[in-house]
Amino acid sequence: MANVVTNDMSIVIGGDAGQGVESSGAGFCLSFARAGLHVFGMQDYRSRIRGGHNFYQIRLSTEPRLSHSNPVHLVLALTPETVQLHMDQLVEGGAVIFPEKFEVDPEPLKERGVRVDSLPLMRIAEEHGSKVMTNTAALGAAAGITEFPLEFMESVIRDNFAPKGQEIVDANIKVAQAAYDLAQQRYGSDFPYKLSPIKDAPKRMLINGNEALAMGALAGGCRFVAAYPMSPATSIIEWLAAVPHEYGVVTKHAEDEIAAACMVIGASFTGARAMTATSGGGFCLMVEAMGLAGMTEVPMVIVNSQRGGPSTGLPTRTEQSDLLFAINASQGEFPRIVTAPGTIEECFEAGWRAFNLAEKYQCPVVVMVDTFISSTLRTLEMDAIDFSTVEIDRGSTLTYEELDRLTDGYNRFQLTESGISPRAIPGHPSGVFAASSDEHDETGHITEEIENRRRMMRKRMRKLQEAEKEARPPDFYGPEEAETTLVCWGSTFGACKEAADDINAAGGSANVLRFLDLWPLSEEAAATALGRCRRTVAVEQNYTSQLAKLLRMTTGIRMDQTMNKYDGRPFAPEEIVAGLGKEVASGHAA
Amino acid sequence: MEYAQFLREVREDGCFVSSEETEAAVVSVLMALAQVLPGPQLRALSSRVPPEAMVYLRRTSSEPDPLFDSHLFLGWVVSSLDATGMRDKTTGGLDLTAAYSGDEAIRRMGCVFSALKRQLEPAQQRELAAALPEVVDGWFLNA
């Protein structure tokens, strides 16, 4: 038998939509997280309620990982199709298990050194519970094969099935136990990939980007959320809607994204911190309202969790194809801020920081995430989400007391050096004003007078210069000097980081230049960073290399190479390494 | 006085393009008056105008609306003007001359008022003016 590898493997659970793959996968992830392992869980599903292949890929390790990885070591196939679809991902020495009665041709797998086994999972499920518990049997078997103590799975079963009653809990545990015993018997000693709980590991959360972002927003004072359900952003409003009422979060499932965006503006105009979350299609509908917020200088936070486009595109899959759209969305010119967290921790921070930026610069802020970071689960240290770091900075918003002290009238759109005007919240006798989407003067009244137009345009656009001062310059990961720099933004950071690590470990030389704040983009900061790079490769989850275009537009600097992926599936680190070519990966680059 | 004679007087007071235009102005002013004059003044006026014009001085509600002001009064008269021109091929829609409507309506109203005033004793004129909304009384007295 090959050397035993402990706590470094990937498991795929695959089946049809409607077979409970998502909840099985998430539950399994949680049992590993409770055992102290680092978990990265990625679901891959189709836009339909039933039928069609779905899978959950779980990566387990002793180090935190920001991305999934290939190869895969164990495939739990709940359909024969799963075996076919994941065959190529399997490593030599890995295994595929599936319930009895599947007709699977084992030969191609056996040729590659993969162990193929049918286990009587349905029979076990029926014997100890019912047929719907086949997934539990499969997970129990997986635990048995990897000799991962069943107690962690049991605790998750107890928590997850508790609402369905003790009998269901007990039956599931019996099913898991029976499958565990059988699998351990068959594989125990000669399956080389093992999972073992880590003693004294700290408690960790298992959380996705949307949840972290929503939590950040809540801590940042967001108490109004309006949205229209759209994958993959729906879980943001859902999470906030489920927060206990004591926190006072008003959530509104609006009639459409137009209404959602307008509601955010209405609530914000009145003085609340308000947010909406959507995907590209919904963002399209919000674009006109975004211009209203720009023109009337109302803070607005929009989360755009990008998915495969155009149009309905790939509804459940990932893409980074809305960057230039977000930067340019809506007619006319007005300041807006676009930021793209690259990790789940950064999603939390983006959640509250967006409101500070929006209120400080009194403009729309778009937080760009994507299906990948929105929905993949990761273990996070408890202090990675640190509420004491959250600041609420309302910028030039006037307090009631400050309004009390106003003596000679109030101009909502007062001309200032920074372009930022003191902002009154309606309700105070000294701060009565009218705002208009038409061009207006300092008081807010409509006018098309030439000089006023020039002044007001300059005033609004000055805010963008101010915001640029606060924008974060791009940051480097990896060695200061490297032959190749992977240039990225948003969720591809995870895969780029690991690709660079792999290249450096193999004797190559690579680092990562990551852009977190994308608009306003400081020409100086971007050019300085790019000037430090020998050879740049823009790694983007889109067809047209939108970051590369933006950088060229801003700095005149052209990327040396672009690497694009637009099939809706996220980059794995190995793909990036392979895409760079042998020379780069092994350190023989020119 | 005959209705035709009344219309002629109005027309002679101001430059109306047609008799239709003149009658439209007369009708609109009378109808607007019907909206604002209290019963006694309305009846007094009715007794002084040609029978054909009396029909326009009818009001459905018993009391005039106390908020009926000069804008609304003007509205009735402006409604009798054609304030649109040709197609506006630059910005779409119809080109409009509504900027003139207010002044033109006041001018036409003045012609009707002065013809009416000739039917009234000075005391009656003052009484009627006193019953008109602010601003409209001035239009009437200055006509």
Added chain:
Amino acid sequence: MVTRLDPKLFDATTENTWCAGCGDFAILKALKLALADQNIEPHQVLAVSGIGCGSKLPDYMNINGYMTIHGRPLPVATAAKLANPDLHVIVVNGDGDSYGIGGNHFVQSCRRNPNITHIVENNQIYGLTKGQYSPTSDKGFVTTTSPDGSIELALNPLAVALAAGATFIARAFAGQPKPMAQMIAEGMQHRGYALIDVLQPCVTFNRVNTYDWYRKRVYDLQEEESYDPSDREAAWQKAQEWEERIPLGILYRAEGMPAYEDQVKALEGGSPVSRLTELVRNPRPEQYEPLKEEFL
């Protein structure tokens, strides 16, 4: 004795750009009077409008105003009210804004029942774009976009509102500002969404539906002694009247229905605006710690 504010308190110094004699003047006047009668001060009101001639109204008043984009004032206002229920929130926009481009928001607002008052300046024409037919233009109406006469049936806003579940439906006529002011005040006193559709002649572009055209047809529902505005069936019958006789007044009023924000549990301990003010004073980061539990 109840004190009453001077309606002049609501006057603005802004230049008014409406056509002379526009029915919107009467709406502006009625709104000022309704606010004064209720002793509501300028800072306690937010008037949200869309785009169109009538939507300029907030610019012509001394109150908090927000002139938004075409068709969208209802969601803006709904959220403004949810964020700060202490404000009196009024929506004022035209027939195209309300019933055309904003039609979905109109229907949703009827069934949603936010505590806002919606005044529609219904002149059956697009004025600001200079004379195109609107959702409430009668069939056959000739305009620049309907040179052969409009082919569509006119939308019946009162019937739509009734069908969609509105709890207060009234119709006023700009030629009768006093009852209009009364209806606005009653709409504001009503707990929930109050629609006041105001028949408002466009003196420049609508040569058909003039003051006189309406005067000949309108009648006051309250003069019909047997009319009961709480009777939905009767309201439905009345809502169908148009060609010959047009009823004015409160067509339908459902008493005792809770407004949307009365039923939002998260509002029980304070509004989003007041809670944020409190958070700035006292952020209490520890309050969020229990939320981490669900991820363990």
